Amino acid sequence: MDKLRHEAYLQGAKGGRWSEAEGMFKVACKEPETLFAVTEGDPIHGHFVAELAFRADRHVGLALIREIDGQPDVSNFTAVCIGEDEPGGNIVVRVEDCQHGVRNVRDATGTLSEEEKRRRYATVLNGSYSVPFKETANRLRIFRDDAAGMFHFYYAVRLEINGVWHDDWMELCPSKDWLPPGTAFFAAAIAAGCENAQDEIEIVSLERRQTPSGDRDDRNTGFAVTKREYHWSGAMGQALVVTFDERCSYADRDVKFVFWDQMNHVPAWHMNNQFLYTYEFVESWAPETEKGCFEPMSDRLNAFNAVEVLEDNAVRKVIRWRYLLTNPDYKVWPDMDVGTQQPEVEERYTIYPDGTGTRHIRYAPKLDMEFRNWHELEESIVIAGTTSLPADHIHEIPLTMLNLSGAVKQYDRAWYDENVKTGGKEIFQQGGDRAEIEGWEEMIQVAHFTGGAPDAFIVFANDPKFTDACPPYRATTDISWHSYIYQMSHWPVNKEPYEEAFKSGTTWPGQVSHSSVAGVEAWNDIAWDDGYKVDANGRRYREWVALFGIETPFTHDRIAAKTRSWLYPGHVRVIGGSARLVRYDYGKLAYEIFCDSAAQQVELAWIPDAEDMEAAALVFHFVGNPGALTKVLSEGQPLEEKVDYEKAAAGDGWLLRVRQPWRAASMVTCLFG
Template identity: 25%
Template sequence: MLAWWRFDEGRGRTTIDAAGKKADQLVGNLSFAEGVSGTGLKCDGFTTGLTRTAKDAPRPGNTFTIQAWVALQAYPWGWCPAVTQRAGQAAGYLFGVDARGRVGLHLAVGGQWRECTSETMLPLMEWAHVAGTFDGTSGMTVYINGARAGHLHPSGSPTYAEDVDLLIGRNHTKEAALFSAVWGAADQPVHFSFDGIIDEVKIHNRCLTSGEIEEAFNDVRPPRPPDLKPRRMPSGPADVRRFGAFYHHLKYCEEWDALWRGSGPDVVVAFEFAPVRLVFWRGTSYAPCWVTEQDNWFTNEFMERGPDRKSRGCSESMSDKRAHYSHVKILENSDARAVVYWRNAPVGVNYEFAFVDEVTGWGDWSEEYHTIYPDGVAVRKVVMWSSNFKEWHEWCQSIQPLHPGQRPEDVLDEKRILSVANMKGETKTFGRESGEKSYGFPTIPAANIQIVHLNSRYNPVLVLDDRDGRNDRGRSGPEILRASGDGWSEHSAFPWGNHWPVTQVPLLARYPQAADRPSHTWTSTQYSAAYETTDNSMTKIMLCGMTDKPIEKLLPLARSWLRPPRLTVNSAAFSDEGYDPTQRAYVLACQDGGKPTKLEFDVAAGEESPLVNLAMVVKDWGRSGVTIRLNHAPVAVGEDFAFGYRERMEGADLIVWIRTAATAPVHVELTPSGG
């Protein structure tokens, strides 16, 4: 035996080769876990490895065997070695696992780079014994759990890379990520390492027989399953059931968390009415994600720009894997509402900005304001800052982030994917359709209301602004188009990519080979006219949130926002500043700042302009408390009535939220109290 790495030290950054009696350096973020015997090396998937200097590396000769015990947390992005010592494909060898979980022995032999690959895949989160053998007579053979799994019979003698260091767990150089989907994404090589546990690595200077390989497998019985835990995207403590926005450090897994520089908090919005969340997490580059009671995730996307000459790929926050240009903060937080602000730059995976202004030096930026109320509905206000509005851009697409272990089919029902409606009350529900894959399957004319069904009681709802004007497709008003058809992926009937979320490698797009990593699918894309434009900005607004209602019951919500009933102030001490759809609130002002008197007003609700959950902002109310009467009946603070304050340098504004549903006139009285 030439080398035997047992990894039984259990700590530190060196490990002893039990056969060669040499100490080797361990690099990167690493830990030790229970192995098949003693401890094993737990690799993080990004940085971990062992280095043996070239001068001390074992010399296999014309015949050799490599064997190891491995337990995979996730399949690597491309070929990743258990052991390697090679110089490209000119010399040396690699024995490892590929992006599909296949075991391979690669060797420079007879002047060629030859690859012997198993036909079967390794399981995830289970121990497996793997081995690779070579001699000039029997050729190259790979084994899984003692059984022959692949064979190749090259001719010639091996050429070794004797001036290159031997590595365990990672490659010598950046490698292409396999199964990238578009735009030559595989052309950009990336660093990655083994993700899981490696133990009992042995190199022999002879070709073990198949019987000896089987015996080596049978001689070891792992005492327990590997110490690998299923990974799930975090949404905060499950037992928090009060409304509000909270800074919280969301942890994913030790290996991924260790990569981040700094411990800046994420933001979680929780609700009292249901165990649902709105999550702004660095693992999605802070893109806001709604989370159902079944822990199924959903986002309405983010500002996306087309490729620029310097920005590689589509320019979007999805490409900002390390959240370099993305941050989130809480602007307001009270019992009545929360306002969360997200600023991000739509950059390429090479971190170049899109459409940089040659005069000012500014590239594109995006701002989002999420004004969230206790009923689980928020206004999403998106502002795109740019000097170039002519090039392609996208504002809203229904994306479902998936946990490791989830496939699109686990979240979406092929027969009932989404339901849509328009302001006329027309509705339709769609499943997946056969045909050529496309993002442009139609729904119904002027569709602006949508539910995506995520196998949950509470599902994400979206209401688009239906104002006149040209949308991003050059058409008038709102549109909802579906992604459907065949041929998206050989492993799912739906679109499926694992280049986002959580991914740290700079991938443009990649088709998963298994549900081993966080991934995402998408169901539809939405278009609407701009709410507001300036010389260097464009703003769009939409409602988003969670609902347990069917699509037929959502028209009143849409009408209350897009066709708000007229409000008439009956108190001379207050002025009416109108309905602000960007806040989903009526705005009034106290004439004598900080000294409010009784405020009375009437809301002319009707069938075409219903009132659904009244929200109001009373400017300069001050810090006085408030009591409410609705149609002359008192409403107690609690589930149906909440208030809070928005602090400004000039004073304090009162924020009020009242749960109500009315299609007849409503009389409201606000009386100051305390203060």
């Protein structure tokens, strides 16, 4: 630890002491109703984090104390402390502060009532809803968001789940900074005095550090996937970050695709430092006896979800995201004591250099119990940072739905205002849009934004003829409660206890919030009697493949062209006997070609399905252990690697992506050796 500089009484005036010997620092206070603080290091200002680690679990705290003339100003401080409640001896985590000499103001804005302040600035660890914890993990954190002017208070928690201990942060209600910009603070360890306090509290570490308010500039990183610390709107965490190069038209705007632990690894487009956009996840609900949504959003410890890179090469990135459907109490839909199955989801994201990719969903529900329910596949969610609101990023026309037969439906803000009054029943449902869109062979959903951000689209194949892209049961687009107006704050980043069974709303504009403008749901055959596949363990599951990406705003023709080349990719004929076509893989946007080690030259004739068809690129996966791919020709003319095509070794073969736009029947020749 750095040299400890000052001691201060934040409450009371005697009974505190501290010592440091052989690298061990301890604080103590037995005087009741006393907060004894010892600062460490130089004061810090701006955008920063202070963290305290300790060996006790009660009567300890972390404070930020205003610095004036090199001394701590005890009339202005904020702190997070751990104590215990009188009746049950449960651990209580609470916020203490002093604003210009007035104790426990906490909310300088006057927004919260006294009852709200009592409830939200103190949490009892007694297993209440969305706080299924009985102990802390012996760490405290205060984060000062400089841009929003907010203090955030965290306490680490731990929970044993299926025999494994997991830990992460929970949060108390934030507090608006009441001091002038540029104010510096000492970080201090607190011993909270009481008659039964421990003799001494061992402080493991007291750290403070300034942190970036936004993520690094990746405009020159190129097409890559990197596991690293990621920063957005002041918050920080670990993420897999996919960046792009000049082949993506928005790479120069630093648009990237992230799997961030502060979002429970829910994949999202990073549009800018105030705006993330996600297609959500599989979600379902339990009987009314159980609170909450069963989804990865509820997994605040990241106990049931994880991401890993399966492919990382010049042609594409493939990332696998696995999760279970759980509620905020870690009940696995709805009770882990019934049967042995768990509701499991695996999603594979295949991402290409132009910012287009596929989302391959595999869902195995919990079927060893009587209860059944429908589930969600997608929501169009806009996430706003601490200096903006979701509505700031949503266009006057939030959503367009279209298909390849020429149908186009646009929904503007006025339409949403009317629709939400009846939960969609009188307009979207009874008006016929819901049933009509469900009948489309392909559902193309395009979200529109402000500020020069690209449109984000997702396409679901929705006809039984696409046997490798969807089940035989149609999915349904839903716009009922959805709107551009919401400021829901239970996710991401925010880790406060839920205010309601299914959600929380923001208290101040300086909180991360989100809103959803549409959803895609699976209502048909919730009994799971047919239309499923079976894995090696006998589990039933279904699969959906969706195309997603970003595009220039309101260029629906381009999105339709990408959809057409995905679902109706044309035909590939292998000329000669050294190779054969295995299949077209909707989940990878690729033709799989078998050619063994004897193959030296493979000629492929691509024939479009229609005269107006255009494919931005063709992807081939050669399997069967062919030799090295040495040369590629189109119509007999040599192509240049990294200009006309990319290639990469992949398992027992090679990947090839030929860039040029494909509009007419063409010949591609590949030489191996």
